[in-house]
Amino acid sequence: MNKKRGQQSIIFSSPPVITSTANIVGPMEGEGQLTEFYDKILEDTLDGNSSWEKCESKMMEWAINTAVNKDNSVLGDIDYVLAGDLLNQLMSTHFALRGIGRPFLGLYGACSTLAEGMLLASTLIDGSFGNKTIAAASSHHDAAERQYRFPTEQGVQRPMVAQWTVTGSGAVVISATGNGPRITAATVGKIVDIGLKDPNAMGPAMAPAAADTLWHHFEDCGRRPDYYDMIYTGDLGSVGKALVIELFKAKGVDLSANYEDCGCMIFKDNQDVHAGASGCASSAIVFTGYIYRLLMQQKLHRILFVGTGSLHSTTSYQQKDSIPCIAHAVAIEM
Amino acid sequence: MNKKRGQQSIIFSSPPVITSTANIVGPMEGEGQLTEFYDKILEDTLDGNSSWEKCESKMMEWAINTAVNKDNSVLGDIDYVLAGDLLNQLMSTHFALRGIGRPFLGLYGACSTLAEGMLLASTLIDGSFGNKTIAAASSHHDAAERQYRFPTEQGVQRPMVAQWTVTGSGAVVISATGNGPRITAATVGKIVDIGLKDPNAMGPAMAPAAADTLWHHFEDCGRRPDYYDMIYTGDLGSVGKALVIELFKAKGVDLSANYEDCGCMIFKDNQDVHAGASGCASSAIVFTGYIYRLLMQQKLHRILFVGTGSLHSTTSYQQKDSIPCIAHAVAIEM
Numbered sequence: 072m073n074k075k076r077g078q079q080s081i082i083f084s085s086p087p088v089i090t091s092t093a094n095i096v097g098p099m100e101g102e103g104q105l106t107e108f109y110d111k112i113l114e115d116t117l118d119g120n121s122s123w124e125k126c127e128s129k130m131m132e133w134a135i136n137t138a139v140n141k142d143n144s145v146l147g148d149i150d151y152v153l154a155g156d157l158l159n160q161l162m163s164t165h166f167a168l169r170g171i172g173r174p175f176l177g178l179y180g181a182c183s184t185l186a187e188g189m190l191l192a193s194t195l196i197d198g199s200f201g202n203k204t205i206a207a208a209s210s211h212h213d214a215a216e217r218q219y220r221f222p223t224e225q226g227v228q229r230p231m232v233a234q235w236t237v238t239g240s241g242a243v244v245i246s247a248t249g250n251g252p253r254i255t256a257a258t259v260g261k262i263v264d265i266g267l268k269d270p271n272a273m274g275p276a277m278a279p280a281a282a283d284t285l286w287h288h289f290e291d292c293g294r295r296p297d298y299y300d301m302i303y304t305g306d307l308g309s310v311g312k313a314l315v316i317e318l319f320k321a322k323g324v325d326l327s328a329n330y331e332d333c334g335c336m337i338f339k340d341n342q343d344v345h346a347g348a349s350g351c352a353s354s355a356i357v358f359t360g361y362i363y364r365l366l367m368q369q370k371l372h373r374i375l376f377v378g379t380g381s382l383h384s385t386t387s388y389q390q391k392d393s394i395p396c397i398a399h400a401v402a403i404e405m
Numbered sequence: 406m407n408k409k410r411g412q413q414s415i416i417f418s419s420p421p422v423i424t425s426t427a428n429i430v431g432p433m434e435g436e437g438q439l440t441e442f443y444d445k446i447l448e449d450t451l452d453g454n455s456s457w458e459k460c461e462s463k464m465m466e467w468a469i470n471t472a473v474n475k476d477n478s479v480l481g482d483i484d485y486v487l488a489g490d491l492l493n494q495l496m497s498t499h500f501a502l503r504g505i506g507r508p509f510l511g512l513y514g515a516c517s518t519l520a521e522g523m524l525l526a527s528t529l530i531d532g533s534f535g536n537k538t539i540a541a542a543s544s545h546h547d548a549a550e551r552q553y554r555f556p557t558e559q560g561v562q563r564p565m566v567a568q569w570t571v572t573g574s575g576a577v578v579i580s581a582t583g584n585g586p587r588i589t590a591a592t593v594g595k596i597v598d599i600g601l602k603d604p605n606a607m608g609p610a611m612a613p614a615a616a617d618t619l620w621h622h623f624e625d626c627g628r629r630p631d632y633y634d635m636i637y638t639g640d641l642g643s644v645g646k647a648l649v650i651e652l653f654k655a656k657g658v659d660l661s662a663n664y665e666d667c668g669c670m671i672f673k674d675n676q677d678v679h680a681g682a683s684g685c686a687s688s689a690i691v692f693t694g695y696i697y698r699l700l701m702q703q704k705l706h707r708i709l710f711v712g713t714g715s716l717h718s719t720t721s722y723q724q725k726d727s728i729p730c731i732a733h734a735v736a737i738e739m
Contacts, residue, residue, distance in 0.1 A: 197532060
């Protein structure tokens, strides 16, 4: 029986189980709003490594190993790892996976990577291609800053619409059997590009992609927003989040009651990050920490997790092109 | 029933069909050995675009649209597109997909991307998540050269072990039903890094990853190399190909009778590309042209297609790290 629904969605026939998660964050994230939900908080952004990129790589390796340990599994039990990050040629992922030694599928979805990985991992489990998979993603503020913008040490002043790339990594173990919340449905995003060109304003660029995926999810699956206790987007920040609410309001749907953005949940107001958090790790650390614990405690029963990605590069910006964006959604029910 | 075999492989229960392919190449590829197998040959490497990156993007968009046309389908029939390229943040893929408007999953597997995409597309079809998918990949010599090495116009002298990045793109339509060769099995690669650090010598770095995936494929699937009429690796070039043959010889297996590397098939000897062709498009244009036509003509009946990827970045090279590599295999039978 075809599991595709509508134009972009999937209903899983044997919903895969999220049997464990793990995360690790940098010091600034550790001082934020969700301190109690992190497995490990680094004391500095190098953690004894010779570069920020290598630190990010070690964070992902730690997150994957810790998620496997928490699952009472060993690496040999893992059939596939699906992972990615923001760095050119997925530098931190590839060097992390060198130490893992399991079958690996590299993904690039910018900050939507964890959701993309969870979605594809779920198809591999539900399609009977294996029993246990890992989806993982990472980002590092200092490594991303110097790659995408300016030398990190330069400390360039940032506009108020800008967001702060999260330093951290999250890993999710998705299994055919076991205890935990289940991934019941998913929606694969299309590229949406409304012509914005400012790489400092990724929230506004990504908001239409998030709204498009949300809209198709509801339509394809025959669900309304209130089917979910909460809907979480990945890293739209305060500006992008407000735009998503506006876009739905224009269609006559009120999303404000049960919608939050992970990028607005990580840092405290006095941490001066402007419009909020961004980066692959934004949704990755909030999902693997706060959201997963609330699901396990049955404080949340049904959520929609929407990874959001800004797919520009420094080259596309220099060539004066606009910012293509994407969002992938996974529905998780306890 | 679990379709996983051994540690890394999959046997499909309803083998997906490759119902069409398309490709497009640059002028130098068009003057090479496989001229008659290309759908379109550009007259220059810009083709009216303002940058090489934009030209690469347009090539991928053309390849996807042409593959859909040849399939007698329309874009609306395509359930998922899985694609990637070599550029930072998959620049050419994202801008190509902007014009396609279908659900999209971004992949990064360096030059193994087409095989990774065909593998994942096959799991989506065999797992009943849709009826029609596209896997696509591209590379552009001039865009890759300036990103990975030196300003292209500088014309830096290359060592004899170096390969020439192919300008081109290939797209493959993989369907649940229809006529054509079927993808019967696949093997997902692990990261293999033997410590080589010279980004000019990617063939020798990738050869152990290719040999590892080949070895596990034979072991997992209970097949011997002579099960296949031909085994094709993606872009090891003459040096990497010789190493794969040596690695198998050391295990007592002779691979020389039915093994070829796509990187050795594209250019003529007098085109002065040193160790052969490389880039995502190396395996993509050979598979979508030469190999697919020979399968359709029943001149080949069973082949193993092994995409090979060198996963380094300029940053990892500058930080003096070695080159992690990967190879993914798909078995195709007519």
